[in-house]
Amino acid sequence: MPYSNATKQAFADALRKLLEQKPFAKISVSHICEECGMNRKSFYYHFKDKYDLVNWIFDTEITKIFSEEEWKNAGFTWDILEKICEYFYKHRTFYSKVLQIEGQNSFTEHFRDILVPVNRKFLAMVEEEEKGEHEEFYIHFFSDAFLAALVRWLEDRECVSPQEFSALLRSSVEMIAKYVLQSQK
Known part of the structure; x- marks a missing residue:
């Protein structure tokens, strides 16, 4: 690991350790530096x-799951969603905080910025007439809905497995899509 990445990782490890002891708002840069001796x-x-x-x-950990190219160019697939859910589940203590x-500058905003293009690719599979003039609304709606569901799932003391959670998300989307298609007939 190059020195720069080792230094960054030391700060990351220090933040993770501090988050086990206190809320993010109570952690300062000085605390992080003191924890890792930098x-x-x-x-x-x-x-x-x-x-x-x-x-x-x-960003660093997600590229260990997906190659950078795969992550940036990924079309929406349920397999990708399940891998993302597995990642968040594995690190749920950190991400629930x-x-x-x-x-x-919050992680919530950062992750929302990542979700928007993913949902844009997902909605690209939907015919133009079904999206109408409200495509941007739908993109942000699904991004916010996923984020809200993710937070609720991670904060649940007895959260279901990543596979079950991603299956619930999939069935929710499919149920909505089925209803929309039936209502248009």
Whole structure:
């Protein structure tokens, strides 16, 4: 691992450890630096702020699951959704905390920005007349719905398996699609 990535990973490990002890809002850059024995100058050389560190953790780990090319060019598939759910489930303690953070630079905004193009590709499979003039609304609706369902799932003490959760998402989408298609007849 190149030195730069090792340094970034040390900050990431420190943040994960601190999140086991206290909420994200109570963790400062100084706390992260103290935890891993590095200075603030080094932190700010690599990251804009602690939110940027959270986003880096996700971006780095998701590319271990999918190649960068595969992730950026992925059309929507249920297999990809299941892999994403497995990733969040494996790291649910971390993500259940960082997904609670709202606002500028938050992971929630970062992940929403990732979901929008994925949903755009998904809706590209739907015929133009069915989308009508409200395509952007549908794209953001499905992005927000997935995010809300993900947060609720991760925060549930007895959350179902990633396979069951992704199956529930799939059946929900299929049920909505079936209803829409029947109502148009």
